[in-house]
Amino acid sequence: MKKTSLLFLAFIPLFILLPVLTAGCSAKAGTSSGADTTATAAGYDAEDYDTDYSDENPQSVTLKENSIDFSGDGATVNSSTLTITGAGAYVLSGTLNDGSIVIDTDKNATVRLVLKDAHITSGSGAAIYSRQAGKTLVTLEAGTQNSLTDSASRDSADTDAPSAALYVQDDLTINGDGALSVTGSYNDAITSKDDLKIMSGTITIPSSADDGIVGRDATKIAGGAITINAAGDGIKATNDEDTAKGTIQIDGGTFDITAGADGIQAENTLTVGGGTFSLVTGGGSANNSDKAGTPGSTWGSWQPTPQTASDDANDMAQSAKALKAGNAIVINAGTYHIDSSDDSIHSNGTIDIKDGTFTLSSGDDGIHADTSLTIDGGIFDITKSYEGLESMSITLNGGKGSIVSSDDGINAAGGDGSSQNGRPGQNPMESASVDDGSIVLNINGGEWYINAGGDGLDSNASINQTSGTVTIDGPTDGGNGALDYDGAYNLAGGTLIAAGSSGMLQTPSSDSAQNSISLTFNASQAAGTTISLKDANGEEIAGYTPSKTFQNIIISTPDIRTGVTYTLTKGGADLTTVTPSSSVTSIGEDGSTHSGGMGGGPGNMGGPGGNRPGSSTPQDMQGGPGQ
Numbered sequence: 001m002k003k004t005s006l007l008f009l010a011f012i013p014l015f016i017l018l019p020v021l022t023a024g025c026s027a028k029a030g031t032s033s034g035a036d037t038t039a040t041a042a043g044y045d046a047e048d049y050d051t052d053y054s055d056e057n058p059q060s061v062t063l064k065e066n067s068i069d070f071s072g073d074g075a076t077v078n079s080s081t082l083t084i085t086g087a088g089a090y091v092l093s094g095t096l097n098d099g100s101i102v103i104d105t106d107k108n109a110t111v112r113l114v115l116k117d118a119h120i121t122s123g124s125g126a127a128i129y130s131r132q133a134g135k136t137l138v139t140l141e142a143g144t145q146n147s148l149t150d151s152a153s154r155d156s157a158d159t160d161a162p163s164a165a166l167y168v169q170d171d172l173t174i175n176g177d178g179a180l181s182v183t184g185s186y187n188d189a190i191t192s193k194d195d196l197k198i199m200s201g202t203i204t205i206p207s208s209a210d211d212g213i214v215g216r217d218a219t220k221i222a223g224g225a226i227t228i229n230a231a232g233d234g235i236k237a238t239n240d241e242d243t244a245k246g247t248i249q250i251d252g253g254t255f256d257i258t259a260g261a262d263g264i265q266a267e268n269t270l271t272v273g274g275g276t277f278s279l280v281t282g283g284g285s286a287n288n289s290d291k292a293g294t295p296g297s298t299w300g301s302w303q304p305t306p307q308t309a310s311d312d313a314n315d316m317a318q319s320a321k322a323l324k325a326g327n328a329i330v331i332n333a334g335t336y337h338i339d340s341s342d343d344s345i346h347s348n349g350t351i352d353i354k355d356g357t358f359t360l361s362s363g364d365d366g367i368h369a370d371t372s373l374t375i376d377g378g379i380f381d382i383t384k385s386y387e388g389l390e391s392m393s394i395t396l397n398g399g400k401g402s403i404v405s406s407d408d409g410i411n412a413a414g415g416d417g418s419s420q421n422g423r424p425g426q427n428p429m430e431s432a433s434v435d436d437g438s439i440v441l442n443i444n445g446g447e448w449y450i451n452a453g454g455d456g457l458d459s460n461a462s463i464n465q466t467s468g469t470v471t472i473d474g475p476t477d478g479g480n481g482a483l484d485y486d487g488a489y490n491l492a493g494g495t496l497i498a499a500g501s502s503g504m505l506q507t508p509s510s511d512s513a514q515n516s517i518s519l520t521f522n523a524s525q526a527a528g529t530t531i532s533l534k535d536a537n538g539e540e541i542a543g544y545t546p547s548k549t550f551q552n553i554i555i556s557t558p559d560i561r562t563g564v565t566y567t568l569t570k571g572g573a574d575l576t577t578v579t580p581s582s583s584v585t586s587i588g589e590d591g592s593t594h595s596g597g598m599g600g601g602p603g604n605m606g607g608p609g610g611n612r613p614g615s616s617t618p619q620d621m622q623g624g625p626g627q
Helices: none
Strands: 059-065 067-069 075-078 081-084 088-096 100-104 110-121 128-132 135-140 145-149 164-168 171-176 179-183 188-192 195-198 202-208 213-215 218-221 225-230 235-237 247-250 254-259 264-266 269-272 276-281 323-325 328-331 335-340 345-347 350-353 357-362 365-375 379-384 387-396 400-405 410-412 440-443 447-452 457-459 462-465 469-473 483-485 489-491 495-500 516-525 531-534 540-544 550-556 566-570 573-578 584-588
Touching (some): 110 128, 135 179, 188 202, 235 247, 247 264, 264 269, 269 323, 323 328, 387 400, 462 483, 540 550, 573 584
Parallel strands (some): 128 164, 135 171, 179 202, 202 225, 213 235, 235 264, 328 350, 350 365, 357 379, 379 400, 410 457, 462 489, 469 495, 516 584
Antiparallel strands (some): 495 550, 531 566
């Protein structure tokens, strides 16, 4: 008989550094290296990759502390301000202590600023301000160090004053292999009011009064090494007027972001094709709140960054999530180390994860999608969370995950009946009927270990398992259960091991296609007590060593057959025999039939849960205040 060994299925993710696939470049002679212009990825054009400016009639601009030396065509100098009115390439070098570079050309012109050991500080506005151009290219000469710093204030009478140190009204592309440091003293560090693209380079934002990098219509990053320390959001796209805009696309690079608010936030869609991410938001998961008072009050101890006049009036509500999108998040690859006071990954719509390596420590949910969450692959280590995975509809097709949660481990549209520590969640969901099909937890594959303070698996409707392995160290209190569902647990395949308390015990449904055995003890068993199920030959069918005290354990594998006698052992010693006669066989430690416990009632999306069957108290579907 096939043996399924689950003696402590606690996996330790192997974090494999994914190669950062940035477009390589074959530089033309005498120029800094850049990307290969013969092959462009979706969302970028050849000009974005090209760092060769030798055929653009480059003109030299020398910055001399309080003055500018320029004798070419296409630009004029007024004191310490260079105003560029003609297309072409301008090579900047030197230091400007109080001045700026202004671009004001034809709306179809392309202007390239080559920063070659250039350091610009403005005492009255932006360091670089592109008022009008078809496209502004900022090329970082290989081997050079460059810096931009804007003033901490603006002329209050100028309502159109640029709000960032590097501010572009139209499209902005940053490329090259040099380094650029940008300090946003007034508001943001780098802003484009249209599309912002970063192709390569080492970009550091040591501080920003609000956001680090903002592309209103789109932010696209092909590669580079980006470090951001921002009081507001790290990287964002803000257009909420067009569903095709307000998007972020990241195809590679390394990201080290510390943000007071969100780490990476797209008004509409966030798509990640690869990269290495280290994100800390809102002070990290240590900055969560265990209790939030009455529903409707502000969750958490982090404070929103005051909105400035330059911010879009309809920007998404302030929060401190690491990855956030208004409509959808798609993650195809990448390595993620996240420490967030709010949700680590959050979408107001859908989340689809194809692959990646994730280490998440969250003060709220590990991964939260308002509508649907689908995981096809990846390695997940959620070391801290209020709820690990949360959405109205959750589908697990693959992946390997370890989840530690103070409340529910995996929650389909509901919390539990007690809400651990009295703490409502931050993201309330719209009410949904158990019967309308919108609430469901589907487990079709993968290996998932859950250590939950609340319910291990929780669904306000049904749970369907066709394959995969689920191992649960469930709650130790009697007000929660390793399994909690309102509709049915349809178990048709895979392996389920669920240990926990017995007060709110639920087993898979009695009409399931696969057999289950539920063993309830007379008293709680100590953590570290091994329970095994063996066949007549003494071969182990399944075994598990719970890491917490438990009074019930549920075992289900495809190898458990009706009418076949098995032996249950405890700590290596025979305990009792069991002969399954139906889909669910519930026994006590002496082998006698056990009636089981109460069924689970509907909970709330991250908030105080509902009532167990028979309660006269109306179900509250709203939970805590959301962001």
